[in-house]
Amino acid sequence: MSQQIQGGCACGIVRYALASPPDDCGWCHCTICQRISGAPAMVFATVPVDHFQFTSGQAQVGRFRSSSFGQRQFCTGCGSPLTMQVAHQPETIDIAVATLDDPDKVPPSFHIFDASRIAWFETTDDLPRHEKFRPDTRGLEGTEPPM
Numbered sequence: 128m129s130q131q132i133q134g135g136c137a138c139g140i141v142r143y144a145l146a147s148p149p150d151d152c153g154w155c156h157c158t159i160c161q162r163i164s165g166a167p168a169m170v171f172a173t174v175p176v177d178h179f180q181f182t183s184g185q186a187q188v189g190r191f192r193s194s195s196f197g198q199r200q201f202c203t204g205c206g207s208p209l210t211m212q213v214a215h216q217p218e219t220i221d222i223a224v225a226t227l228d229d230p231d232k233v234p235p236s237f238h239i240f241d242a243s244r245i246a247w248f249e250t251t252d253d254l255p256r257h258e259k260f261r262p263d264t265r266g267l268e269g270t271e272p273p274m
Contacts, residue, residue: 134227136202141184157240167248171221179220
């Protein structure tokens with residue numbers, strides 16, 4: 128992989144590299160992200176699935192289905208959430224931006240599942256907010272997976 132962007136888990140065992148800069152970066156306020164992260168929201172960015180590669184610690188990567196349409200990967204050593212893949216976009220993988228070595232380079236540009244936002248948590252941005260998924264989310268074809 129050329130022009131690698133790297134990241135990894137909190138304990139340092141699991142490392143990954145991206146062959147292209149992530150895009151389509153946004154906040155997710157869904158209750159699943161809240162419970163998985165223990166935080167009010169998570170920020171994800173997207174890369175083509177073939178641009179993502181674990182470079183170390185792959186034996187420590189756990190996987191579980193977090194919804195009817197989503198599957199997540201995490202470090203089994205420290206519990207850091209790493210990725211999410213959704214059935215309606217099988218050609219991409221979403222990276223937990225906070226796990227990047229330089230997350231400042233990947234700022235969010237929208238909020239999704241704002242209807243599930245914890246009332247006392249508010250960001251100070253003017254980014255577009257969507258009650259659930261964005262209306263133009265690829266692969267939904269006019270229907271929305273249940274959340």
